[in-house]
Structures are given as C-alpha cells and as structure tokens.
Amino acid sequence: MYLKVKMSQSNQIHTEILIVGQGLAGSILSHQLIERGIDFFVIDKPGASQSSLISAGIWNPVVFKRMTSSWKAAEVIPFMRDFFTKAERTTGEKFVSHRKMLKYFTEEQEALLWKKKYPEGLSDFIEEKIYFPAEFDCDGLHKPEFGFSFVKESGNVDTKKFVETTSAYLKSNFASGKAANGIIEEEFDHSLLIQNENVFEYKNISCRKIIFSEGFLNSKNPFFNFIPFKPAKGELLTFHSAELKTEHIINKGVFILPLGNDFYKCGATYEWSDLSQEPTEKGQLELETKLKKIIRVPFAVTERKAGVRPSVIDRRPALGMHPKLKNHFIFNGFGTKAVMLAPYFANEMINFIAGKQQGLNPEIDIKRFSK
Ligand SMILES: Cc1cc2nc3c(=O)[nH]c(=O)nc-3n(C[C@H](O)[C@H](O)[C@H](O)COP(=O)(O)OP(=O)(O)OC[C@H]3O[C@@H](n4cnc5c(N)ncnc54)[C@H](O)[C@@H]3O)c2cc1C
Known part of the structure; x- marks a missing residue:
C-alpha cells in the first residue's frame, strides 16, 4: 500500500498530498493518512512555531466560567482517546496520561453552581461530590477555603514527544523503504508553488x-491569510518542588501539571500584542504570583517557555478548501483545544478531501469567512 508514492531516478517525489507544517495538526493528519493508506509528504521547519513543542497538552471537557461542557466534548473526547491509543500502538511510545483535575472553588457560589450543573450534562465529566479541607490530602497545596471537586475525564498528551516521535517515525520508515510517506525539514516557500x-x-x-497546517505562521501564507486569526502568546514555566505531592492536574486560575520526579509545569498566560516566542519577566511574575496562591511550599523555576496559539477570532478551527484556488486546503486554528479537537476534525477533513463527505461542518468550514 505505502509504496505507491514514487520516487523517480531524478529524486522526483510523486505523492497525493503535501502537508505544510508538522506541529500537532500536521502530525495528527499524518497518522490518519497512514491509517487510510493515502500517500503524503510533509515539509516542516521544526521550531519555527513552538506551540506544539511547549504545549501543556491538557484536555478538559468543562468550561469552568459557565459550568457547561466544552464545545462538542462528548463527541471529540472518545475520538481523541481512540486516536492516541492507535498512535501509541503504531509508534510504540506513550503520549497520554489520564489524570483527574482538581478544581479549587474560590467562593461559595462556585461550589453551588458545580452541584447545580452536575445533572445538566456534566455527570460524565465531573464528580458530584464537593470535598472540604478536612478531606484534603495534597501535601504542599493551600487548603481550599470553599471546597474543591474533580473533573474525572481529563488528562494530558505529551505533545512534544508526539510531534517528535511522528517526525522520527516518518523519517525512519522512508529511509528504510518501509513507507513512502516522508518528511523534509526546511521552510516552505509559498512563491515556489506551481499549480498546473x-x-x-x-x-x-x-x-x-496541498494542506497547510502552519499554526500561527499562517499569517505568512498568501493563500489563507484572509482568515481572521487572533493568535495568543502563552508562557509556561517548569518548576521543581520536593515538598509538593500531587498526581492531579490542579486548576485555580492557572494549572499545575505533574511531570514526574518532583517537576511540574505551570501555565499559562495570554497575550495578544507581543507575538514573539520568548518568555518574559512579566509572564514569569504573573505565573509565580498565581502559583504562590496555590502552593505553600518552596519551589525553584527550572525552565521558561513561550509559544503562540493559532486561535481564530470566533474560537473555532479553520478547515476547508480555498474559495477560489482548487485543491488548496487548510487544517488549522485549534487555539487552546488542539488535543481535544484536532483528531476528530482530521477525520472529517480527510473524508472531505477524499470525497467521502460532501461538505464540512459549517462551524469550522472557512467558508464562513468568505461570504
Ligand atoms: C503556552 C501554551 C499552552 C497550551 N496548552 C494547551 C493545552 O493544554 N491543551 C491544548 O489542547 N492546547 C494547548 N495549547 C495550544 C496548542 O498547543 C496549539 O493549538 C497547537 O500546538 C497548534 O498546533 P499546530 O500544528 O496547529 O501549530 P504549530 O504547533 O504552530 O505547528 C506548526 C508547524 O508548522 C511549521 N511551519 C509553519 N510555517 C512553515 C513554513 N512556511 N514552512 C515549514 N514549516 C512551517 C512550524 O514550524 C511548526 O512546526 C497551548 C499553547 C500554548 C502556546
């Protein structure tokens, strides 16, 4: 099946699909194309955009502000789980950690809303019980004055490992002749694309x-820069704390994600005007200030990272075919929810491209911007 991609004697590569960008979006597309036996090649300049390499990779089906389920959570989460299980099997690596998320209540109203909303569509995702400080067994955290509870359907994907493993998998299978799908690591120059x-x-x-999955660098893409992205820079820090003992993701304004061996990730900030991928003093101060409101034990910051989320103005992904240019596609705009949404919509995208479904869900179709 794989050896359908042809490489002629002049090193010419003939393939069905060219993917530009191999962050989370391009990597997820790659796995699903492999599964369906559709030939593709990827061009990616690793690290030109950092988002997938620094992301916390958390999935959380609950919007705490309104206490509703996240958009399409019930459909996309089973799909996501299934997708990453298959990717783990294919590559022999582990990417997913299922972890409960401990949600602190900062006022009594929050706990009351949690209880009220539990039966209204959230019972698959959250625990009903409100816990009080006496039942609190997380060493190193401040005691929650108004109680706490748990999101039970949450966890995280090691997105850096997933992206780097996918890249290595494509490279080694191509080099050994096992598969015809490969990857070239260089910057794609849009002006050199010729369409016959x-x-x-x-x-x-x-x-x-051709499918473009360039993250926030879509701003440099002359074909799809009409899509109203609203990229959001985010900063994270990694810290070490020997006295903090928790296996849960903690959420209280920022999140704390256990990494193992007493290391934790804390994030994230939101910034719309500075889109550099460098961490700042301001970001570190904001995160440390919020962190000190959650943990009461000493910690040492060991690493700081920044990236830019490819968010779209209406907070929905941006998928589809160019309104005028034939066979130019985009798969992008996953914003803060790439882990949850991208596997499900990669399936829809490939069905669409392969002619197995007529149109795309109007909420994610880029047609919504070309009316
Ligand atoms: C601080 C932070 C925390 C986050 N936490 C979470 C979280 O907990 N859960 C979650 O689901 N999401 C989270 N996100 C969002 C998530 O990381 C992104 O939505 C996701 O990584 C986007 O993936 P992507 O593949 O679309 O884009 P990117 O990761 O930006 O990948 C694009 C790729 O294309 C390459 N590229 C671009 N242009 C070119 C070109 N011309 N030629 C060659 N290569 C090119 C880039 O170098 C890169 O490799 C977070 C993001 C940030 C910044």
Whole structure:
C-alpha cells in the first residue's frame, strides 16, 4: 500500500498530498493518512512555531466560567482517546496520561453552581461530590477555603514527544523503504508553488493536493491569510518542588501539571500584542504570583517557555478548501483545544478531501469567512 508514492531516478517525489507544517495538526493528519493508506509528504521547519513543542497538552471537557461542557466534548473526547491509543500502538511510545483535575472553588457560589450543573450534562465529566479541607490530602497545596471537586475525564498528551516521535517515525520508515510517506525539514516557500491543471509542483515534489497546517505562521501564507486569526502568546514555566505531592492536574486560575520526579509545569498566560516566542519577566511574575496562591511550599523555576496559539477570532478551527484556488486546503486554528479537537476534525477533513463527505461542518468550514 505505502509504496505507491514514487520516487523517480531524478529524486522526483510523486505523492497525493503535501502537508505544510508538522506541529500537532500536521502530525495528527499524518497518522490518519497512514491509517487510510493515502500517500503524503510533509515539509516542516521544526521550531519555527513552538506551540506544539511547549504545549501543556491538557484536555478538559468543562468550561469552568459557565459550568457547561466544552464545545462538542462528548463527541471529540472518545475520538481523541481512540486516536492516541492507535498512535501509541503504531509508534510504540506513550503520549497520554489520564489524570483527574482538581478544581479549587474560590467562593461559595462556585461550589453551588458545580452541584447545580452536575445533572445538566456534566455527570460524565465531573464528580458530584464537593470535598472540604478536612478531606484534603495534597501535601504542599493551600487548603481550599470553599471546597474543591474533580473533573474525572481529563488528562494530558505529551505533545512534544508526539510531534517528535511522528517526525522520527516518518523519517525512519522512508529511509528504510518501509513507507513512502516522508518528511523534509526546511521552510516552505509559498512563491515556489506551481499549480498546473491537476498537479502541484514544488521543487522536486509533485502532488495533487496541498494542506497547510502552519499554526500561527499562517499569517505568512498568501493563500489563507484572509482568515481572521487572533493568535495568543502563552508562557509556561517548569518548576521543581520536593515538598509538593500531587498526581492531579490542579486548576485555580492557572494549572499545575505533574511531570514526574518532583517537576511540574505551570501555565499559562495570554497575550495578544507581543507575538514573539520568548518568555518574559512579566509572564514569569504573573505565573509565580498565581502559583504562590496555590502552593505553600518552596519551589525553584527550572525552565521558561513561550509559544503562540493559532486561535481564530470566533474560537473555532479553520478547515476547508480555498474559495477560489482548487485543491488548496487548510487544517488549522485549534487555539487552546488542539488535543481535544484536532483528531476528530482530521477525520472529517480527510473524508472531505477524499470525497467521502460532501461538505464540512459549517462551524469550522472557512467558508464562513468568505461570504
Ligand atoms: C503556552 C501554551 C499552552 C497550551 N496548552 C494547551 C493545552 O493544554 N491543551 C491544548 O489542547 N492546547 C494547548 N495549547 C495550544 C496548542 O498547543 C496549539 O493549538 C497547537 O500546538 C497548534 O498546533 P499546530 O500544528 O496547529 O501549530 P504549530 O504547533 O504552530 O505547528 C506548526 C508547524 O508548522 C511549521 N511551519 C509553519 N510555517 C512553515 C513554513 N512556511 N514552512 C515549514 N514549516 C512551517 C512550524 O514550524 C511548526 O512546526 C497551548 C499553547 C500554548 C502556546
């Protein structure tokens, strides 16, 4: 099946689909294309956008502010779980940790709303019980004055490991001749793309379809820069604390994610004007201030990271075919919810491209911006 991609003697690569960008979005597409036996090649400049390499990779089906379930949570979470289980099987690596999320209540109203909303569609996702400080067994955390409870359907994906493993998998299978799907690590130059009747030519690659998954660097894409992205920079820090003992993700304004061996990740900030991928003093101060409101034991910051989330103005993904240019597709805009949403919508995207479904869900279709 794989060896359908042809590499001629002149090193010309003939493939069905060219994917530009191999962050979380491009990697998830790659796994699903492999599963369906559809040929593809990827061009990616690793690290040009950091988002997937620094992301916390948390999934959380609950919007705490309104105490409602997150958009499409009931459909996308089973799909996500299934997707990553298969990816773990394919690569022989582990990416997913299922962890409960401890939600602190900061006022009595929050606990009352939690109780009230539990039967209104949240029972699959959260525990009903409100716990009080006497039942609190997390060493190193401040005692929650107004109680706490748990999101039971949450966890995290090690997105850096997933992206890097996928890249290594594509490289080694191509090099050994096991598979024809490969990856080239360089910057894609949009001005060199030539479209003939039914075929694209890009340097030594010819393909029938091209999918752009460039994260927030979509701003440099001349075909799809009409989509109203609203990228949001986020900063995270890693800290070490020998006295903090918790296996849960903690949520109280910021999150704390256990990494093992007494290391934890804390994040994240939101910033819309500075889109550099450098951590700042301001970001560190904000995170440390919030962190001290959750933990009461000493900690030492060991690493700081920043990236830019590819969010769209209406907070929905941006998928579909260019309104005028044939066979130019985009798979992007996963904002703060890439882990939960991208596997489900990669399936929809591939069905659409392969002609197995007529249109896309209007909420995510980029047609909504070209009316
Ligand atoms: C601080 C922070 C915390 C986050 N936490 C979470 C979380 O807990 N849960 C969650 O679900 N999401 C989270 N996110 C969001 C999530 O990380 C992103 O939505 C996701 O990583 C986006 O993946 P992507 O593949 O669309 O884009 P990217 O990760 O930006 O990947 C795009 C890829 O394309 C490459 N590229 C771009 N242009 C070109 C070009 N011209 N040529 C070649 N290569 C190119 C880039 O270098 C990169 O490799 C977080 C983001 C940040 C910044």
